[in-house]
Amino acid sequence: MHPILSHPRQMLLYLVLWIPLTALLGYLFRASGYSVQEVAILLGVLAPLYALMCLLAWYPCRATPLQRAGSVRIAATLTAAAVVIAGTWMFFAMIYVSVLESFESLRGLASHAGMYRMIFGMGLLLYLVWAAYYYVLLTMEASRQLELRATEARVLARDSELRALKAQINPHFIFNSLHSISALTTVDATRAREMCITLADFLRATLGLGQKTIIPLSEELDLVHRYLTVEKIRFGSRLMIEEKVDDVAVDCVIPPLILQPLVENAIQHGVAHLPEGACIRLSITAKDDRLTIAMENNFDPEIKPKKRSGIGLANVRERIAIRYGDAANFQAAADGDLFRVNISLPAARSIA
Amino acid sequence: MNGEPKLRVVIVDDEELARQVLRELAGAHPELEIVAECANGFEAVKAITELKPDLVFLDVQMPKLDGFEVLELTGTNMAIVFATAHDGHALKAFEVHAVDYLLKPFGAERFERALQRARKRIGSPPPPLTQLALAVRPPGQYLDRVVVRDGTRVHIIPTSKLEYVEAQDDYIAIASEGRRYLKQQTISSLEESLDPKCFLRVHRSYIVNLEQVTNIEPYGKDSKVAILKNGTRLPVSRAGYDRLRSVLESR
Numbered sequence: 354m355h356p357i358l359s360h361p362r363q364m365l366l367y368l369v370l371w372i373p374l375t376a377l378l379g380y381l382f383r384a385s386g387y388s389v390q391e392v393a394i395l396l397g398v399l400a401p402l403y404a405l406m407c408l409l410a411w412y413p414c415r416a417t418p419l420q421r422a423g424s425v426r427i428a429a430t431l432t433a434a435a436v437v438i439a440g441t442w443m444f445f446a447m448i449y450v451s452v453l454e455s456f457e458s459l460r461g462l463a464s465h466a467g468m469y470r471m472i473f474g475m476g477l478l479l480y481l482v483w484a485a486y487y488y489v490l491l492t493m494e495a496s497r498q499l500e501l502r503a504t505e506a507r508v509l510a511r512d513s514e515l516r517a518l519k520a521q522i523n524p525h526f527i528f529n530s531l532h533s534i535s536a537l538t539t540v541d542a543t544r545a546r547e548m549c550i551t552l553a554d555f556l557r558a559t560l561g562l563g564q565k566t567i568i569p570l571s572e573e574l575d576l577v578h579r580y581l582t583v584e585k586i587r588f589g590s591r592l593m594i595e596e597k598v599d600d601v602a603v604d605c606v607i608p609p610l611i612l613q614p615l616v617e618n619a620i621q622h623g624v625a626h627l628p629e630g631a632c633i634r635l636s637i638t639a640k641d642d643r644l645t646i647a648m649e650n651n652f653d654p655e656i657k658p659k660k661r662s663g664i665g666l667a668n669v670r671e672r673i674a675i676r677y678g679d680a681a682n683f684q685a686a687a688d689g690d691l692f693r694v695n696i697s698l699p700a701a702r703s704i705a
Numbered sequence: 706m707n708g709e710p711k712l713r714v715v716i717v718d719d720e721e722l723a724r725q726v727l728r729e730l731a732g733a734h735p736e737l738e739i740v741a742e743c744a745n746g747f748e749a750v751k752a753i754t755e756l757k758p759d760l761v762f763l764d765v766q767m768p769k770l771d772g773f774e775v776l777e778l779t780g781t782n783m784a785i786v787f788a789t790a791h792d793g794h795a796l797k798a799f800e801v802h803a804v805d806y807l808l809k810p811f812g813a814e815r816f817e818r819a820l821q822r823a824r825k826r827i828g829s830p831p832p833p834l835t836q837l838a839l840a841v842r843p844p845g846q847y848l849d850r851v852v853v854r855d856g857t858r859v860h861i862i863p864t865s866k867l868e869y870v871e872a873q874d875d876y877i878a879i880a881s882e883g884r885r886y887l888k889q890q891t892i893s894s895l896e897e898s899l900d901p902k903c904f905l906r907v908h909r910s911y912i913v914n915l916e917q918v919t920n921i922e923p924y925g926k927d928s929k930v931a932i933l934k935n936g937t938r939l940p941v942s943r944a945g946y947d948r949l950r951s952v953l954e955s956r
Binding site: 525528529531532533534535536537539540586587588589625626627628653655 | 719720721723725726729744745747766768769808809810811850861863
């Protein structure tokens with residue numbers, strides 16, 4: 354999308370800016386000895402023509418953005434484009450002048466020394482001025498986009514925090530856990546107390562995570578372990594967990610509440626529907642600058658997923674996409690009676 | 706001691722600790738006799754149909770069959786007390802004439818009250834079953850599976866595999882993958898709970914899965930016959946043919 358052609362107000366501004374530029378050109382022509390009438394005839398055609406041609410300067414600028422292209426490439430592209438455009442303008446000027454020469458009264462236009470050199474030089478200069486203008490527009494647009502993405506990420510993170518909190522307060526988790534605790538108080542008071550404490554630890558940790566944009570994987574794993582400890586008391590032997598985490602991986606950083614929703618999903622839609630229970634297998638590896646999180650769980654394929662399911666997964670997917678863009682990969686799919694989630698992220702080791 | 710009659714109780718919950726709570730609370734009442742504890746819907750259907758208890762404590766969200774599907778298959782010829790962490794099912798529980806709705810976590814006091822209500826209910830006639838089947842459907846949603854009981858065995862038929870339904874007096878016969886399952890329900894109440902985009906009443910006694918229809922041929926002077934993928938021929942009434950045509954044309 355051309356920023357000027359596609360916006361009428363930008364187009365108007367562009368044309369208005371050409372008025373002083375044309376005046377400057379006129380002044381230079383006057384200074385090299387042209388009469389007012391000659392300047393008007395020359396620039397009346399050549400200035401609007403060049404105004405149109407300079408619209409083309411947008412394309413090389415867009416192709417070599419400041420943030421991504423190297424300075425050498427930018428310089429080379431700009432120079433080449435400037436020479437081509439200014440040269441073409443000079444060529445048109447030559448044709449125009451030769452046409453004008455055929456009129457009696459305009460003889461001698463071409464006799465002024467260095468006219469084409471001046472046209473070419475001014476052409477180069479004006480082209481570069483417009484290229485700079487486009488770069489300013491591009492930078493403004495890029496920072497606007499950046500701001501937008503940052504806002505989006507903030508909103509989503511906030512959203513997931515609320516959702517995570519709500520999930521903890523929902524009947525599935527909190528009330529059932531309290532019910533289990535109340536059952537334990539008479540049969541095993543020590544375990545009842547332990548479960549109370551684990552539940553409190555989990556809630557406190559979840560509350561604290563909302564403010565952070567990134568945490569060490571070890572911290573997220575702690576949260577998941579507390580969550581699983583509580584659920585393990587509820588589901589007993591029906592909930593089985595296999596976990597394999599690389600030693601190097603625990604130092605990597607990830608956005609908070611990426612793993613926990615996956616595990617929660619596995620329990621709500623897997624374990625809770627299977628009388629014999631299910632196994633959740635979590636494997637996290639860090640290799641070649643990639644952090645890979647792979648999780649799978651059994652589920653009952655006969656039960657149609659309810660529409661509400663997958664909101665947690667969608668939220669995780671979205672937050673990863675916003676934070677890492679194309680550098681991350683998220684896959685979730687059912688395979689027979691196994692549900693698999695695979696996440697691949699750039700492995701970053703420190704909190705930036 | 707012998708002033709009150711003995712009540713036979715079934716406890717249904719997929720969580721061991723939740724069953725533990727009920728076992729303990731019931732244990733304080735010598736007149737209650739726990740005849741079965743079930744960890745899923747299948748076990749519950751089996752226990753309730755075989756043991757015919759007076760009182761059932763029933764969780765809603767369970768593996769295989771949920772609490773309401775269990776009742777659809779066993780009928781409600783007993784006092785039902787729901788025990789769940791969800792407050793969202795209370796209205797539906799009321800519709801199936803549950804005597805009480807215990808929200809987890811609950812204690813002895815709340816349990817007593819549920820028990821009192823249950824005692825009052827025991828012995829009164831059960832609500833008709835078709836109404837029950839209707840109540841099982843969430844409003845605005847259609848069934849994605851039909852549950853059928855065959856003795857103490859339970860069959861779950863996904864509606865996508867349901868080929869056609871035939872009315873037989875008070876029963877319906879559901880045809881799916883070469884088998885026919887009998888269920889005590891009226892064809893009209895089932896028709897209401899099936900997605901009208903997929904299922905059509907083609908005859909007073911027949912509902913057909915539109916995916917299964919391969920051909921419609923004239924039959925006799927005034928009627929037609931629908932031919933299904935498996936070769937079954939189903940009568941199509943004149944009104945049924947009009948409905949069928951308008952549905953197939955709008956696709």
